[in-house]
Amino acid sequence: MAINYSEKIPNNVDLAHDRTLQRALEHWQPHFLQWWHEMGPSDFERADVYLRTATSVDAKGWATYGAVKMPDYRWGIFLADQQPDRKIGFGDQMGQPAWQQVPGEHRSTLRRLIVTQGDTEPASVEQQRMLGHLCPSLYDLRNLFQINVEEGRHLWAMVYLLHAYFGRDGREEAEELLARHSGDADKPRILTTFNEPISDWLSLYCFTYFTDRDGKYQLKSFAESGFDPLSRTCRFMLTEEAHHMFVGETGIGRVVKRTLEVMKELGTDDPARIRAHGAVDLPLLQKYLNFWCSSSLDLFGSEISSNAAASFANGLKGRPDESQYEDHVLRDVSLKLDTPEGAQEVPMLNALNEVMRESYLKDCEIGLKRWNRAIERAGHEFRLTLPSSRFRRAIGSWVGLPVGPDGKLLPKDEYERRLYEWVPSPEDKAFVKSLMQKVVEPGKMAAWIAPPDRGINNLPIDYEYVHLA
Numbered sequence: 001m002a003i004n005y006s007e008k009i010p011n012n013v014d015l016a017h018d019r020t021l022q023r024a025l026e027h028w029q030p031h032f033l034q035w036w037h038e039m040g041p042s043d044f045e046r047a048d049v050y051l052r053t054a055t056s057v058d059a060k061g062w063a064t065y066g067a068v069k070m071p072d073y074r075w076g077i078f079l080a081d082q083q084p085d086r087k088i089g090f091g092d093q094m095g096q097p098a099w100q101q102v103p104g105e106h107r108s109t110l111r112r113l114i115v116t117q118g119d120t121e122p123a124s125v126e127q128q129r130m131l132g133h134l135c136p137s138l139y140d141l142r143n144l145f146q147i148n149v150e151e152g153r154h155l156w157a158m159v160y161l162l163h164a165y166f167g168r169d170g171r172e173e174a175e176e177l178l179a180r181h182s183g184d185a186d187k188p189r190i191l192t193t194f195n196e197p198i199s200d201w202l203s204l205y206c207f208t209y210f211t212d213r214d215g216k217y218q219l220k221s222f223a224e225s226g227f228d229p230l231s232r233t234c235r236f237m238l239t240e241e242a243h244h245m246f247v248g249e250t251g252i253g254r255v256v257k258r259t260l261e262v263m264k265e266l267g268t269d270d271p272a273r274i275r276a277h278g279a280v281d282l283p284l285l286q287k288y289l290n291f292w293c294s295s296s297l298d299l300f301g302s303e304i305s306s307n308a309a310a311s312f313a314n315g316l317k318g319r320p321d322e323s324q325y326e327d328h329v330l331r332d333v334s335l336k337l338d339t340p341e342g343a344q345e346v347p348m349l350n351a352l353n354e355v356m357r358e359s360y361l362k363d364c365e366i367g368l369k370r371w372n373r374a375i376e377r378a379g380h381e382f383r384l385t386l387p388s389s390r391f392r393r394a395i396g397s398w399v400g401l402p403v404g405p406d407g408k409l410l411p412k413d414e415y416e417r418r419l420y421e422w423v424p425s426p427e428d429k430a431f432v433k434s435l436m437q438k439v440v441e442p443g444k445m446a447a448w449i450a451p452p453d454r455g456i457n458n459l460p461i462d463y464e465y466v467h468l469a
């Protein structure tokens, strides 16, 4: 179904034929806009931004480009097309028809999952609120805003589900999604990573590389859900998500490229000289990777989780790309897990968070291989790595243990003494912050980052992607 843009809330769910739902969402809409005004990108409301907007959910219409002022962006409700006769693809009810309504017995679990997903979307916009003032180029500024408006739309996607399928509880949860705030002492966001400040662009690239990739995995696991409206919503969200990870991967790649140029120019790999020249030395980049990767690993939950087991067995949350597996019930299998107490044989159902975390880590390797190839080609020995999944964990069996990024247990005092060898110290952060000087001349880049290989939608790199008012 094409998206109807003449309505107050653009949608492809035939909202006009459900007056009660339409009214409820139209009541929430001004609250969302007020939140955007107060907590969204600071100060750029009058700028014309070259944004893509979905005009339909198919390949032709999902990316239509044009200059838009962000408050006028048409946030709406877009579900991927329904697959006729879709069946539940995993768990104890595998093969039964997918649910078009919420099964009563799974109501509170589904609501908790949808709320947790929904909470991350506005949280990320809040985290990135001030970055526009420090942008390394207009190209990057536009990408930031594209991500921000789409995270806003992903909030709409979850709020639609809450309003349409969870009655009064759902409407209350939708209000709460605008009331919690990233980093707020009294009402923080639900998941820890979404309360971490993102105050520089190196953090933004790491966040979009690692944390948005968790988003990809979580959305893929919901795309498998037996609750069909959730599956369809997440399938369309995934189309948009790819660009966010692209910003992360190419962003870090451009930082590496620029650093290698500076190293060549200066004929040194001495971090102090590279910093003095206004670029990010590779060991510093490694610390940022360690920080955001380890934080994002927590987002998969505990290695051994009865929540994960129940969600899978009940057909609510599958594994990403469930069809690639042979066994979709997992009642008779187990997995050996390394825990601080030694190897442990765990029913596979209870180990699904870990299964997902491991496939996520494999996906994370792809960018590292690419960046390391560039470093190798430039003739340097240094290699970027992913930290061990036991490092700096705040969730699961390794929580709080003094483990280094190589995965080895250390004496507590050594761990504490050396932590700033592995994650950014206050001085590192201050240095990175000092690099963040706003560059807004079309085609110009900040000195710490190389230009992208190409512009957006086949436009040149020096196109005026954001026309500042």
Ligand code: BYC
Binding pocket: 112, 113, 114, 116, 117, 120, 121, 124, 151, 190, 191, 192, 193, 211, 212, 213, 214, 215, 216, 218, 219, 298, 299, 300, 301, 302, 303, 304, 305, 306, 307, 308, 353, 395, 396
């Ligand atoms: N921080 O059995 P456990 C994205 C809680 S990113 C704080 O270990 P479970 C995006 C957990 O809630 C994707 N608390 O784990 C990216 C539970 O509390 P309750 C977001 C945490 O339940 C960038 C308790 O610990 N989507 O889209 O199997 C920009 C024990 O739970 C954390 C989702 O996360 C944490 N890190 O799995 C924008 C999908 N981890 O309920 C957007 C929805 C765990 O006992 N969420 N806890 O009070 C879920 O599927 C699950 O809730 C989790 C946890 C995977 C997060």
